[in-house]
Every structure is written in structure tokens, then in C-alpha cells.
Amino acid sequence: MTPTDAKRPLQLNDQGQLRHFLSLDGLPRELLTEILDTADSFLEVGARAVKKVPLLRGKTVCNVFFENSTRTRTTFELAAQRLSADVITLNVSTSSTSKGETLTDTLRNLEAMAADMFVVRHADSGAAHFIAEHVCPEVAVINGGDGRHAHPTQGMLDMLTIRRHKGGFENLSVAIVGDILHSRVARSNMLALRTLGCPDIRVIAPKTLLPEGIEQYGVRVFTDMNEGMRDVDVVIMLRLQRERMQGGLLPSEGEFYKLYGLNTQRLELAKPDAIVMHPGPINRGVEIESAVADGAQSVILNQVTYGIAIRMAVLSMAMSGQTAQRQIDSESVSEEQQ
Numbered sequence: 615m616t617p618t619d620a621k622r623p624l625q626l627n628d629q630g631q632l633r634h635f636l637s638l639d640g641l642p643r644e645l646l647t648e649i650l651d652t653a654d655s656f657l658e659v660g661a662r663a664v665k666k667v668p669l670l671r672g673k674t675v676c677n678v679f680f681e682n683s684t685r686t687r688t689t690f691e692l693a694a695q696r697l698s699a700d701v702i703t704l705n706v707s708t709s710s711t712s713k714g715e716t717l718t719d720t721l722r723n724l725e726a727m728a729a730d731m732f733v734v735r736h737a738d739s740g741a742a743h744f745i746a747e748h749v750c751p752e753v754a755v756i757n758g759g760d761g762r763h764a765h766p767t768q769g770m771l772d773m774l775t776i777r778r779h780k781g782g783f784e785n786l787s788v789a790i791v792g793d794i795l796h797s798r799v800a801r802s803n804m805l806a807l808r809t810l811g812c813p814d815i816r817v818i819a820p821k822t823l824l825p826e827g828i829e830q831y832g833v834r835v836f837t838d839m840n841e842g843m844r845d846v847d848v849v850i851m852l853r854l855q856r857e858r859m860q861g862g863l864l865p866s867e868g869e870f871y872k873l874y875g876l877n878t879q880r881l882e883l884a885k886p887d888a889i890v891m892h893p894g895p896i897n898r899g900v901e902i903e904s905a906v907a908d909g910a911q912s913v914i915l916n917q918v919t920y921g922i923a924i925r926m927a928v929l930s931m932a933m934s935g936q937t938a939q940r941q942i943d944s945e946s947v948s949e950e951q952q
């Protein structure tokens with residue numbers, strides 16, 4: 615595993631604006647901050663009686679979910695609706711066709727519907743990149759989670775949660791705990807925290823749930839949770855991704871909970887005002903105690919609310935980046951013709 619991603623420029627237009635949103639890898643701090651600032655302004659829209667702005671009026675957003683999802687799918691739908699777009703959601707089964715065929719066929723069908731944006735979730739790492747490379751040039755592609763690779767809108771909604779509760783990233787200790795190996799959320803969070811200047815990023819997990827080369831992300835690794843939790847400001851718990859495990863990685867869930875579950879006593883090792891986060895769905899009694907998940911330090915439901923604002927920010931920014939690129943392209947064509 616390596617944190618460098620050769621496909622980065624695909625996401626940006628000639629002026630460095632967002633055009634697709636596939637991974638946080640290589641995106642500059644200014645762009646991440648712009649996403650957070652834009653999302654902050656959209657949070658106010660969600661609090662209005664009429665929760666709509668006309669930014670994507672006349673545009674069609676198509677959610678293409680090759681993998682199940684509740685939170686991500688519905689918050690993308692709401693985000694697009696609050697921007698006044700027309701929204702359709704396709705739940706595509708991956709069981710019968712091979713990856714290349716499914717993606718290409720689906721793509722052609724969606725293009726035929728004249729969608730302006732695709733939000734893609736897929737069990738295979740790289741699926742959103744594949745679509746962005748093959749789709750017609752005026753369509754923006756947003757990654758809603760691909761395999762173990764990336765979940766950039768989740769990463770950014772986690773950053774918005776931290777910034778709103780802690781004011782910034784410069785003096786923070788953040789611990790990411792649990793099944794790092796299978797987690798696209800962990801990867802996006804490590805990249806975002808590093809780019810935004812967090813000086814102490816810790817990962818806490820058993821050796822069997824840590825990917826090789828994790829140190830390249832600039833994190834400190836702890837296999838002892840009690841050590842890793844000491845004086846942290848933020849704890850990000852991850853779900854045990856049992857559907858991605860091929861046996862043998864864990865002795866048992868009970869053992870995992872004993873060693874890596876977040877309970878009230880362990881939370882006391884963190885700073886007294888530490889916040890507890892989780893991307894959901896949570897497994898109560900597997901990685902987190904109910905008293906902690908529902909407790910005063912938990913911001914798990916705030917994350918869901920912030921997720922709509924982040925998705926509104928990303929959809930609107932990518933759409934305007936696409937429009938700007940089209941303008942640039944048409945100007946260069948007319949210059950050539952002169």
C-alpha cells in the first residue's frame with residue numbers, strides 16, 4: 615500500500631479546481647479547506663424551513679451504488695436535492711457480471727440518460743477512477759467509497775466534525791481505532807489529517823488488522839489500546855468489516871472487544887473533552903459500548919448531519935469545476951480556429 619496516487623490530476627481542472635472527487639491523495643490543503651468552508655455555509659441551509667438552494671437546478675445527479683449503503687446513499691440524495699438537482703439512484707448488483715462489463719455497460723446507459731454527475735460506490739478499489747477515466751468529459755464523478763481504497767466524502771465530513779468541535783487541527787492528537795486493514799475511511803482520514811496539519815495521528819489495532827506500510831502515512835502505530843488512547847483529543851472508531859475478512863484475522867469478537875473496544879474506562883484515558891466518532895454502521899458491543907456511543911462525548915450523529923453539507927459542497931464544487939473546464943476548452947478551440 616502506498617499513499618501516492620498517480621491519478622491525482624484527473625480530479626482537477628486546468629485552474630486547479632475540483633472536477634471529479636475520487637481520493638484525497640495529493641489534494642492541496644487550500645482545496646480541503648475550501649471544501650470545509652463551503653460545507654460550513656451549507657449547514658445553515660439544512661437548518662432553514664425551506665432547505666434548498668438553486669445551485670444544481672437543471673442538473674441530473676445519478677447515484678450508482680454497486681454496494682449496499684444507507685447513510686452515504688441517502689445523504690448524497692439529500693445533498694443533491696437540497697442543491698435543487700434531479701436525482702436518481704441505481705442499486706446495481708455485482709453478482710452476475712464481471713467488473714469491466716458491469717461498469718462499462720452501466721456507464722453507457724447512464725450517459726444515455728444525460729446525467730451530469732455520477733456518485734459511485736463499488737466494492738472494488740479503483741472503480742470510481744475507472745469510471746472517471748472512461749466517462750464522457752463533461753460528467754463529474756464522485757467517489758462514494760471504493761473497496762478498501764478511499765471514501766473521500768467520509769474523510770471530509772470527519773474533518774468538518776473535528777474542526778467544528780475542536781476549532782482546527784494544529785494541536786490535536788487523533789486516534790483511529792480498529793479494523794484499519796479493511797477501512798477506506800481510515801485511509802481517507804489519515805491523508806486528510808496529514809494534509810490539514812494534524813501533528814499526532816495514531817492508529818490503534820491488532821497487528822493482523824494493520825496494512826503493511828502504514829507508517830508511510832505519517833502515523834504512530836499502537837497495538838496496545840490503553841497506551842494509544844492516552845491524552846487524545848479525538849477517537850475515531852471503525853467497524854469490524856467482517857464482510858471483507860477471509861477468516862483467521864481475529865481470535866473472536868469477544869477478544870477484540872476486550873482489547874480494542876471503546877468502553878467508558880478506556881475513554882477516561884483520553885482528554886476529558888475528547889470527542890468520539892464513528893462512520894457507522896456501529897456494532898454495539900463489538901467495537902463500542904452503548905454507553906459511549908450514546909454518551910455526552912459522542913458526535914456520531916453530528917457526523918451524519920455534517921455529511922449532507924460536505925456532500926453539497928463537493929457536488930457543487932465539482933459541477934462548477936466541470937463548467938469552468940468546458941469554458942476553457944471552448945475558448946481554446948475558438949482561439950485555434952482564429
Ligand code: NCD
Pocket residue numbers: 685686759765768798799852853855893894895
Ligand atoms: C463506511 C463505509 O462504507 O466505508 N460507512 C459509511 O460510509 N457510512 C464504514 C463502514 O462500512 O464500516
